[in-house]
Amino acid sequence: MTQSLTLRRPDDWHLHLRDGAMLRAVLPETTRHFARAIIMPNLVPPVVTAAHAAAYRERILAALPAGAVFEPLMTLYLTEDTDPADVAAAHASGLVKAVKLYPAGATTNSHGGVRDIARVMPVLEKMAEIGLPLCTHGEVVTAEVDIFDREAVFIDSVLDPLRRRLPELRVVMEHITTEEGADYARAGGPNLGATITTHHLIINRNHILVGGIKPHYYCLPVAKREHHRLALRRAATGGETCFFLGTDSAPHVDALKEHACGCAGCFTATNTMALLAHVFEEDGALDRLEGFASLHGPAFYRLPANDTTLRLVKHELPQAFPEKILTEVGPVTVFNPGFPVHWHVES
Ligand SMILES: NC(=O)N[C@@H](CC(=O)O)C(=O)O
Numbered sequence: 001m002t003q004s005l006t007l008r009r010p011d012d013w014h015l016h017l018r019d020g021a022m023l024r025a026v027l028p029e030t031t032r033h034f035a036r037a038i039i040m041p042n043l044v045p046p047v048v049t050a051a052h053a054a055a056y057r058e059r060i061l062a063a064l065p066a067g068a069v070f071e072p073l074m075t076l077y078l079t080e081d082t083d084p085a086d087v088a089a090a091h092a093s094g095l096v097k098a099v100k101l102y103p104a105g106a107t108t109n110s111h112g113g114v115r116d117i118a119r120v121m122p123v124l125e126k127m128a129e130i131g132l133p134l135c136t137h138g139e140v141v142t143a144e145v146d147i148f149d150r151e152a153v154f155i156d157s158v159l160d161p162l163r164r165r166l167p168e169l170r171v172v173m174e175h176i177t178t179e180e181g182a183d184y185a186r187a188g189g190p191n192l193g194a195t196i197t198t199h200h201l202i203i204n205r206n207h208i209l210v211g212g213i214k215p216h217y218y219c220l221p222v223a224k225r226e227h228h229r230l231a232l233r234r235a236a237t238g239g240e241t242c243f244f245l246g247t248d249s250a251p252h253v254d255a256l257k258e259h260a261c262g263c264a265g266c267f268t269a270t271n272t273m274a275l276l277a278h279v280f281e282e283d284g285a286l287d288r289l290e291g292f293a294s295l296h297g298p299a300f301y302r303l304p305a306n307d308t309t310l311r312l313v314k315h316e317l318p319q320a321f322p323e324k325i326l327t328e329v330g331p332v333t334v335f336n337p338g339f340p341v342h343w344h345v346e347s
């Protein structure tokens, strides 16, 4: 018997679309399945002002495939020079849905990010006042802190003190990768949410390193031990409303992934929904996929859920996905889960 599942159309609460030729090539991969996405601002140069965000939004809309119905939800890249008044105006006009905190040096194009949280307190206070969420790349960059511990140390040394000081600030812990992250999010009350990526539900650090280095599994925060992956699976499939999908689909051309100093990021836009159906079915939680992918995110962002749907079908035979997306700047490898996937989104 063919199994199928119809969900409210999902949204992606953490997405990298890039710009120019890359944007044109990857945007259809997202708009095919998702109605909205929180668009990450780590372009070169970054999206730091309302004017930048408005212009970037226009470039995204201009790149939409014919007939696509998709709403880019824009964000601002927080810097130590960000003007609270610019942020408040961008929020009031409806243009901007979140501000993104990158600790300087933590990840791709984060060098313009924040070195000292004290210097951005006026912006954060304004955001707390107006209810504008702060999305966090939650890793410290201290050289002495091991890369596998950087998320847990961020929670203790940056996030928790910040939330104690500004409890009204609404925060999204982006792409959590640890049991500590999941536990902190579920204890955080209504002003705290956490996104979980598809790939962190599938790979642990062995997938990156055992049997040869696999650059296409390298992303930040880096995948952790198996017990953390299992904690993320429980968080994503458990039905708790603080957890929602943010794919962190992050395209880099193969030449920069398969490199002596390879870029961080997994490109999952193409097959995320099929992979999630596989994961949720494996955990006996298919009925909770809609909450994770389509309901909890809008509720956190105080937006209505979508009124259109997406249908997934489980086929007898494994379904093929493109291995790469071709772009004018080079091929981008699609995340390969390493197991056969029978689920497929039906158009
Ligand atoms: N996740 C990643 O590994 N990379 C992201 C940046 C980010 O989300 O940290 C990117 O922009 O490439």
Ligand SMILES: [Zn+2]
Pocket (backbone or CB within 6 Å): 107, 137, 174, 175, 220, 221
């Ligand atoms: Zn990040």
Ligand SMILES: [Zn+2]
Pocket (backbone or CB within 6 Å): 014, 015, 016, 040, 248, 250
């Ligand atoms: Zn990201």
